[in-house]
Amino acid sequence: MHHNVKPGSVLVLTMVTMALLLSACGLQKTSTQPVVTSPDSTAGSLKEIIPTPVALISIPDNANSTEFTINPDLCRDDQGPDCTELRLGDDYFTTFVPEKGYLYSCNDKNPTAPGSREDKITWINFAENTWNLLQKLWLPETNSGFDPGSYREGLSDQTREITINNLPVDKKIGAWPMTDYPTLTEIDGNPGIPASQNSSFSYSANPQKNPTPTCVSLGAIGVTKNGVVIYNAAD
Numbered sequence: 001m002h003h004n005v006k007p008g009s010v011l012v013l014t015m016v017t018m019a020l021l022l023s024a025c026g027l028q029k030t031s032t033q034p035v036v037t038s039p040d041s042t043a044g045s046l047k048e049i050i051p052t053p054v055a056l057i058s059i060p061d062n063a064n065s066t067e068f069t070i071n072p073d074l075c076r077d078d079q080g081p082d083c084t085e086l087r088l089g090d091d092y093f094t095t096f097v098p099e100k101g102y103l104y105s106c107n108d109k110n111p112t113a114p115g116s117r118e119d120k121i122t123w124i125n126f127a128e129n130t131w132n133l134l135q136k137l138w139l140p141e142t143n144s145g146f147d148p149g150s151y152r153e154g155l156s157d158q159t160r161e162i163t164i165n166n167l168p169v170d171k172k173i174g175a176w177p178m179t180d181y182p183t184l185t186e187i188d189g190n191p192g193i194p195a196s197q198n199s200s201f202s203y204s205a206n207p208q209k210n211p212t213p214t215c216v217s218l219g220a221i222g223v224t225k226n227g228v229v230i231y232n233a234a235d
Helices: 008-026
Strands: 035-037 046-049 152-155 159-163 198-204 220-223 229-231
Touching: 198 220
Parallel strands: none
Antiparallel strands: 035 198, 046 152, 152 159, 159 198, 220 229
């Protein structure tokens, strides 16, 4: 479930965001869960807030990069993590009680979830439960062939309304379909192609902490300002 070959930039963003989610699952959480509604259901006069997209990583153009690997900035100095031995998150999962550093999920893992062929994965050290970001294979990046990503945020009374189309605002997306690349298809046969899909989320404008942590349900659990939905990792 955690080993799919995904578009480079979208996955790294999702990885960073989910890492923050995992580290916070055992802590106090906001009492307001996102409510997915139709974009047409947003009522009232909204004060629109247009965020400034921020690139979390850069994918360099240099002779040492292969077609399917990346070397993000966060891996290039002593301040960041050791990107050759990142903690594998599969075992940091609980459905019973919240724990710091664990995903507290309302549902157990899905053992039949589609994903990569484990015997073809070369970037995971299953014995040490670590993985190497610099050896992981990603789709090559493109910024053409897809609709522009969108993110709109507004305030109406005590509600924060967010509308997206689930494509990245920074235009960093993989050159789908994966079936164009035999090297990747041998590992993950996913034939899908990302498409624009409008969604709206409603949050409290002033969320309060819950005295007791609650588990995270399946499906969409959040949204990034890059216009991409965050899903529960227990797929």
